[in-house]
Amino acid sequence: MSQTVDVGTPPAPARDERVARKSPLARLMTRPEIGALAGAIVIYLIFFIVAPPFRDVNSLASVLYVSSTYGIPAVAVALLMIGGEFDLSAGVAVTSSALVASMISYQFSANMFVGVLVALVVALAIGFINGYLVVKTGIPSFLVTLGTFFMLRGLNLAITKIVTGNVGTNDVSNIAGFEAAKKIFASEFSIGGVNIRITLLWWLLFVIIATWVLVRTHIGNWIFAVGGSAPSSRAVGVPVNKVKIGLFMTVGFMAWFTGMHILFAFNTVQSGLGLGNEFIYIVAAVVGGCLLTGGYGSVIGAAIGAFIFGMANQGIVYAGWNPDWFYFFLGALLLGAILLNNFIRLRAEASR
Amino acid sequence: MTTTADTADTKTAAPLVKLTDAGKNYGNIIALQGVTLEVGGSEVTCVLGDNGAGKSTLIKIIAGLHQHTHGSYEVEGEPVKFGSPREALDRGIATVYQDLAVVPLMPVWRNFFLGNEVRKGPAMDIAGMRTMAKKELLDMGIDLRDVDQPIGTLSGGERQCVAIARAVHFGAKVLILDEPTAALGVKQSGVVLRYIIQAKERGLGVIFITHNPHHAYPVGDNFLILKRGRSLGYWKKNEITMGELTGLMAGGSELEELTHELEQAGGEDSELRQVAQVFEQEVAELHVAELGAGRTPPSDNPEVKRDAPEP
Numbered sequence: 001m002s003q004t005v006d007v008g009t010p011p012a013p014a015r016d017e018r019v020a021r022k023s024p025l026a027r028l029m030t031r032p033e034i035g036a037l038a039g040a041i042v043i044y045l046i047f048f049i050v051a052p053p054f055r056d057v058n059s060l061a062s063v064l065y066v067s068s069t070y071g072i073p074a075v076a077v078a079l080l081m082i083g084g085e086f087d088l089s090a091g092v093a094v095t096s097s098a099l100v101a102s103m104i105s106y107q108f109s110a111n112m113f114v115g116v117l118v119a120l121v122v123a124l125a126i127g128f129i130n131g132y133l134v135v136k137t138g139i140p141s142f143l144v145t146l147g148t149f150f151m152l153r154g155l156n157l158a159i160t161k162i163v164t165g166n167v168g169t170n171d172v173s174n175i176a177g178f179e180a181a182k183k184i185f186a187s188e189f190s191i192g193g194v195n196i197r198i199t200l201l202w203w204l205l206f207v208i209i210a211t212w213v214l215v216r217t218h219i220g221n222w223i224f225a226v227g228g229s230a231p232s233s234r235a236v237g238v239p240v241n242k243v244k245i246g247l248f249m250t251v252g253f254m255a256w257f258t259g260m261h262i263l264f265a266f267n268t269v270q271s272g273l274g275l276g277n278e279f280i281y282i283v284a285a286v287v288g289g290c291l292l293t294g295g296y297g298s299v300i301g302a303a304i305g306a307f308i309f310g311m312a313n314q315g316i317v318y319a320g321w322n323p324d325w326f327y328f329f330l331g332a333l334l335l336g337a338i339l340l341n342n343f344i345r346l347r348a349e350a351s352r
Numbered sequence: 353m354t355t356t357a358d359t360a361d362t363k364t365a366a367p368l369v370k371l372t373d374a375g376k377n378y379g380n381i382i383a384l385q386g387v388t389l390e391v392g393g394s395e396v397t398c399v400l401g402d403n404g405a406g407k408s409t410l411i412k413i414i415a416g417l418h419q420h421t422h423g424s425y426e427v428e429g430e431p432v433k434f435g436s437p438r439e440a441l442d443r444g445i446a447t448v449y450q451d452l453a454v455v456p457l458m459p460v461w462r463n464f465f466l467g468n469e470v471r472k473g474p475a476m477d478i479a480g481m482r483t484m485a486k487k488e489l490l491d492m493g494i495d496l497r498d499v500d501q502p503i504g505t506l507s508g509g510e511r512q513c514v515a516i517a518r519a520v521h522f523g524a525k526v527l528i529l530d531e532p533t534a535a536l537g538v539k540q541s542g543v544v545l546r547y548i549i550q551a552k553e554r555g556l557g558v559i560f561i562t563h564n565p566h567h568a569y570p571v572g573d574n575f576l577i578l579k580r581g582r583s584l585g586y587w588k589k590n591e592i593t594m595g596e597l598t599g600l601m602a603g604g605s606e607l608e609e610l611t612h613e614l615e616q617a618g619g620e621d622s623e624l625r626q627v628a629q630v631f632e633q634e635v636a637e638l639h640v641a642e643l644g645a646g647r648t649p650p651s652d653n654p655e656v657k658r659d660a661p662e663p
Contacts, residue, residue, distance in 0.1 A: 295456075
C-alpha cells in the first residue's frame with residue numbers, strides 16, 4: 001500500500017462554507033408549488049373583491065367543478081412532464097374516449113359499460129402508442145404527440161360522421177347501464193345546501209394517489225429520475241422506457257376518465273370537442289411548478305394550477321367582464337407563473 | 353459489508369474481470385482490437401489513452417452497454433456477454449460515468465438509492481434511506497449537511513464521490529470509473545483519487561479510465577495504454593515509470609521534457625509544486641486536444657500536428 005502515499009493529503013470534509021440550517025419558511029419557498037399557491041391566493045382575493053357572486057359558496061363549488069374537469073387530466077400530464085415528456089394529444093384523446101364509449105354502446109346496443117371498457121382500452125392504447133413511438137424512435141414527444149393529436153382529431157370527426165352521419169353522437173341516456181355509469185362519472189350530491197359534483201372527489205383522490213406514488217414510492221423516484229436525466233437513470237438500472245410508456249398510458253387513463261365524465265354529463269358528444277384543452281392541462285402543470293424540461297414538479301402544484309384556471313374561467317363571468325379577454329388572461333398567467341417559478345428555482349438552487 | 357469478504361475469496365480463484373484479446377467492430381470500423389486486461393480484487397487497473405483511443409468502447413463492453421465481437425470476456429472465470437447494464441450490475445460490475453453519474457435535480461438520498469430503492473410494503477422506506485445514505489457517505493468520508501439537497505448543488509468531485517460510494521454500497525465488486533477526474537480541479541481530483549484508494553482497500557477491483565497519467569500513476573497497480581483502438585501494452589506498476597507512461601501515452605518527448613522542467617522548478621516549495629501540477633494538467637489537456645485534432649485522418653499526419661499551436 002506504499003504507493004498510495006503520493007495521492008495528496010486527505011482534504012477536510014467539505015463542511016466549510018455551508019449555510020446554516022434552513023428555516024421552515026425557506027424550505028417551503030423551495031417547494032415547486034409555492035408560486036402557484038401564491039398566485040391562487042392572489043387571484044382568489046381579486047375575484048373575491050371585484051365579483052360579489054364569487055363569494056357565494058356554491059360559486060366556489062362550481063369553480064371547483066370546472067377545475068376538476070381540467071385538473072383530472074392535468075394530474076397525469078404533470079406526472080408525464082416530470083418524467084420529461086409532453087402529450088399534445090391528451091385533449092382530443094378525451095373526446096376520442098367519449099366517442100368510442102358512446103358509439104360502441106349505441107351501435108351495438110350493448111350495455112353502457114361495454115362501451116366504457118372498450119373506450120378504456122382505446123385510451124390506454126393511444127397512450128401506449130405515443131409512449132412506444134417516443135422511446136423507440138427518440139423523436140421528441142412534442143412532435144410524436146402533435147402527430148397523434150392531428151390523427152385523432154381527424155379520426156374523431158371522420159369516424160363519427162361515418163357511424164352516425166352527424167358530427168355528434170346519439171343520445172345514450174336510454175341505454176342499459178347508463179344510470180349506473182352516470183353515478184360513477186357524473187353524479188352530484190348536496191352537502192349543507194352546497195352542490196358537489198363527484199368529479200371533485202375523483203380529482204382529490206387522483207391527486208392524493210399520484211402525489212403518494214410520486215413522493216413515496218420507487219416508481220415516483222424513477223419518474224423524477226427519467227425526467228431529470230434518462231441516461232443516468234438507465235446507467236443505474238432504471239427501466240426508462242417502461243416508466244415513460246407507463247406515464248403516457250396514465251395520461252390515456254385520465255383522458256378516458258374525463259371523456260366518460262363528459263359523456264355521462266351531457267349524454268352526447270360533439271366530435272370537435274376538446275381541441276386546445278391539451279394546452280390547458282400543460283398550463284396547469286407548468287403554473288403548478290413542473291419544469292418543461294422534466295425532473296422537477298408536483299402533482300399538487302398542477303392541481304393548484306387547474307384551480308387557478310377554474311377561478312379565472314368562472315371568475316370572469318361572475319365579475320361580469322367580457323369573456324373575450326379570457327385567453328389573454330390565461331396567457332399572461334402562464335408567463336407570470338413561469339417567471340415566478342424561474343425566480344424561485346434560481347433562488348433555491350443558489351442556496352448552496 | 354459481506355461483499356468485501358466475497359471479493360477476497362474470489363480473488364484467489366479467478367480474476368474478477370478478464371478480457372483476452374477482446375475487440376469490437378462497428379460494421380467495418382474496428383473500434384477496439386487485441387485488448388487483454390485483468391482486474392482482481394483490491395487492484396486498480398488504469399486504462400489510459402487519448403480521445404478516440406477506444407477507452408469508451410472498452411468500458412461499454414465491460415459495463416454491458418455494448419458487446420465484444422472478438423476475443424473473450426470473463427467475469428470470475430465465467431465467459432459472459434452482457435445484454436444490458438443491469439446484467440453487468442447484477443454480476444457486481446458498476447460503472448460511474450463522468451457526466452451521467454447522477455440526476456442533478458434530485459436530492460442526494462434519492463440519487464443514492466436510485467434503481468435500488470429500499471421498500472417498505474408498497475412504499476419506500478424514506479427515513480431509513482436518508483439515514484443510510486448519510487451514514488454510508490460519512491463512512492466514505494463525505495460529510496453532507498443535508499442529504500435532501502439536490503445533488504446538483506454539490507461540487508463535481510463530491511458528485512463523483514457520491515456515485516462511487518453508491519456503487520460500493522450496493523455490493524459492486526468491480527468499479528469502472530470513466531474519467532472521474534477529467535472535469536475537476538487539482539484539489540477535487542485529489543478527493544476522487546482518495547476514494548479510488550478507499551474502494552480498493554475495501555477489496556474492490558477498480559478500472560480507472562483517464563487520459564491523465566499523473567492521476568493514474570499514483571493510484572494504479574496495472575496500466576493499459578490504448579491508442580487508435582489497439583493496446584500498446586499492459587504493465588504492472590514495477591515495470592513502468594511515470595515518465596515512460598506519459599511518453600507512451602502522449603507519444604511525444606516534448607511534453608515529457610516540459611513536465612520534468614516544471615517538476616524541477618517546483619522542487620521543494622509546495623506552492624510552486626502545486627502551480628507546476630496545474631500546468632502539467634493543462635499541458636496534458638492541451639496535448640490531448642491537439643492530438644485529437646491531428647488524429648482525424650486515418651494515418652499518421654505529422655503536418656497537422658506541427659501546425660497545431662504550441663502548448
